[in-house]
Amino acid sequence: MKRIKSKEPYYMLAPSFLLLCIFLLYPLLSSFLYAFQSYKLTAPNAIGFNGINNFKAVFQDSNFGLILKNSFIWVVLTVGGQFILGFILALALRRPFPGRNFYQAIVFLPWAISSFVVGLTFRWLLNAEYGPVNDLLLRLGIIKDKIYFLSDPELALYTVIVTMTWYGIPFFAIMLLAAMQSIPEDLYEAADIDGAGIWSKFWHITFSYIKQTIILTLLLRTIWVFASADLIYIMTAGGPANSSSILSSYMFMKAYSSLDYGQASAIGLFFMALLILFCYLFMKATKFEKAGNF
């Protein structure tokens, strides 16, 4: 089945890569050049190469350490939370139960809503003065003092993480569920005959069968979450005092507010370098290549 010298795979991949090259690679290469130039839109006559000055400016920022730390917390907790909760949901949905179709349609809804609506709504829900969450908790007697979800520097980042987790659970659940659906049923039947317990069935069949999907979704989701700043921008604007800024939100806000595309591109490249490093480590750790995916 596997042929080595065939042009067929190239024809099959051609349409995708054609589009990617024209509309992604070409723009990327132009911004690659910007990174080594002084390229400010406000000074169109002073555009020229300036070596690595743009990169220097990035690293000299005094908030850099805090923001790297925040990015780390943000990625680990968000992706971890989305994955674990999504996995549990997918497991709970695997076997039919009355009304499952309807139930499923509802629990996947967060996925089907625009992130800015999510951000605005949660910002309102969690507002300490006129938001319903605090009001409810106070009325039910669960808390005595208001919780300042978005204005307490110790809490703000975690509040956005919870929101982002809420938003991302359906993605994992759907992907994992679809993968679980393609597990041949006779594997379970055979395991039942062997008298395997629930945990053993979970580990040896469910988990190992969908491992590929898990690794893949984890990898991609990490990249996306690392780069996504819209909820942070909408809910806290990185505040208070940068306590909820992550690399993507802070750096781009800074560079774009001064319309310095040279610096923005330098940040973008630094950003990609970090992600490439992460992917390399992740693949090593999960033995992605050995699993036959490459």
Add this chain to the structure above:
Amino acid sequence: MIRTQRAFFITVRICILMFYLLMVLLPFYWLFITSVKPRMDILTTNIQYWPKNFTLDNYRVLWSSSNFDVFLKNSILVSLGTGVFTTCFAILGGYALARYTFKLKTMAVYGLLLTQMIPGVLVMIPTAILFSKVGLMNSLGGLIIIYIVGNIPFCLILMRSFFDRIPVDLEEAALIDGCSKLGALFRIVLPIMLPGIVATFVFAFIGAWNELLCAIMFISSDELKTIPVGLSMFVQNYDVNWGVMTAGAVMALLPSLIMFAIVQRFVVEGLSDGAVKG
């Protein structure tokens, strides 16, 4: 022993399902009741958990004074276009990656992963320059291209992992039975793959349905705007028209809800009557 264990697991499962339902429903409940409140009742310190003065005015305003029907049409067009083409490309490319070994394969996969690391804001302006040269600025076609480009890498990799799970023997058996290679793909493999294909389609569709930034950046004419842009119009610099915006958000959810309801039949049942068993 087994019976109590089973009962225990069923209870746990019900609790888990209830927990997710509540967690999801509460924010949506809030969106919904906001959409049926008059403006004076929406932002008050005396929070109304049940609308005191029920009204459908927000929906009326949404349909009469904004171009919501146009936004809806555009969103459906763009999302369907994105979904269909992305899925087609992903099936082709995913099959190539799963079933063949070829020289540039590793590079191709790394290339796909790499595209996911490109910060969108970085390529926005070069893309705009390119688009304005080829006349794709301010057109739904251009938007579809952007969304396809944005969704292809993931969908392709995803599709490949679905193909990987289909035993090669199935195809080989079909080939022996006299099917052509493509015949085997269309008649045997794709039907089994239906859950994966549907998941891929839904993914691309929803991605296009919700996207806001590119839709704002690349579309200017009001008659070409999509729903997220339409909704963001109710957020002014100092004032959010919560009533109408939430009404729009609720309306925008309906197509997805219907799609989810239809589609999961495939996701859920796709395999049960498939060829794997037989």
Add this chain to the structure above:
Amino acid sequence: MLKKITMGILASLMLVISACSSSNSNGEDKGSNNEKVEISFLDVTPSPDRTKYFNEIIAAFEQENPDIKVKLETVPWDQAFNKLTMQGASKTLPDVMNMYPAWLNTFVPAGYLEPLTANYDAWPDKAKLTSFVSNITMDEQQRKLYKDIYYMPDALMSGALFVRKDWFEEAKLPLPKTWEEIFAASEKLTDPSKNRYGWAYRGARAGFDQILAYITSVTGGETYEKDGKSVLYRPEALEAFVKFTDIYKKGWAPKDSINWGYQEMVQGFTSGVTGILNQTTEVIAAAKSSMADDSWTVIPWPKGADGKRYIGAGASWGYSVSAESEHKEASWKFIAFLSTPENNLKYANAMTMIPIFKSEGGAAVDGPMQGFIDTLDDPDSYLVANLGNFPELGEFREGFMDAEVQKYLLNKQTAEQTLKNLGDFLTNAQQKYMKDNPDAGVPQVTKPQMR
């Protein structure tokens, strides 16, 4: 076979793409056949009311000029700046657009805007402008800084205080006239047990502007010394900074408000959490639609310790023509039509802003607006200097200034250090700007005049 499928899919994609793009190019073709000019007009702060107004005005304009067609485009305010930048870089700006005056220091050097000086100088309605518009908006804020006129103001906005009349009556307090009275009232109106706070504090998204408004009332409206040093180094600025931020630190504002931006401070006021709101005239519409009429009112900007009012006022937006527009003449015609005294008055009334023309025979503007005009006309009123025109201003405003103040509000940094950091940033940028533009000087306090 496989090749055919691949080609087939690609071909159908091309077909769909071109089908989806055609509606756009068709319109242009038709236009050129009938010798009809089509210009696009972008509104950067759309709302249903504005869209309704502009559609009516466009219909009237097209009736008067049958050979010109105007296409209204909109972009949500949050993304407006980014979108215009992108359109400028890709040379796809609309013919006419709403310009936020603060954007000029980016767009003029980038060469995106067409000078309107010749058109403005020959404009017949010029003489009817209020002296505020012709002296300050046109000359001080444009011609002096950029050597040309780049926008025609749509209307003026000015700051004022929105107050909860019923709360003041309940507390038997007179409506405040000076800053001292405001601080006192903020404290007295605060009652956390009733979830009531005196002041609608804004800690994020350009919240420092609100602090600066008070600081400039003790610096005589100035923002820089002659040599470009920031006034934030002055001891009285430090005192004012501490006094103002005490509103937050002493709990006369909601604790949550450290994270509040424009939307929350207005929502905080309209939802009944806060009693005093420092905002511009355009908020009147929002207050009207979500609050009972007799519960609130607008009072003039408070006087400082020296008995003078230091106010911020200026064009809310302006109409600009893009440099690469192919229909500059038609674009100016449209702007001139938007700016006739009748249309401008209609616009100003609909948006609750101040018209740009002298009122003829009085009673031309709606009630609360006249109060703003009178404030601007008050002999004791002065227009505060701005923060400058250097390109780093965007970076300062977008993230830096609020993060620094927030550090102080959270007790992570002293007031001295905060003002030093802010002052250093401004001083460096302003002095560099003055070095590059030797005849620019520092921003000046001006005397507004409406009549």
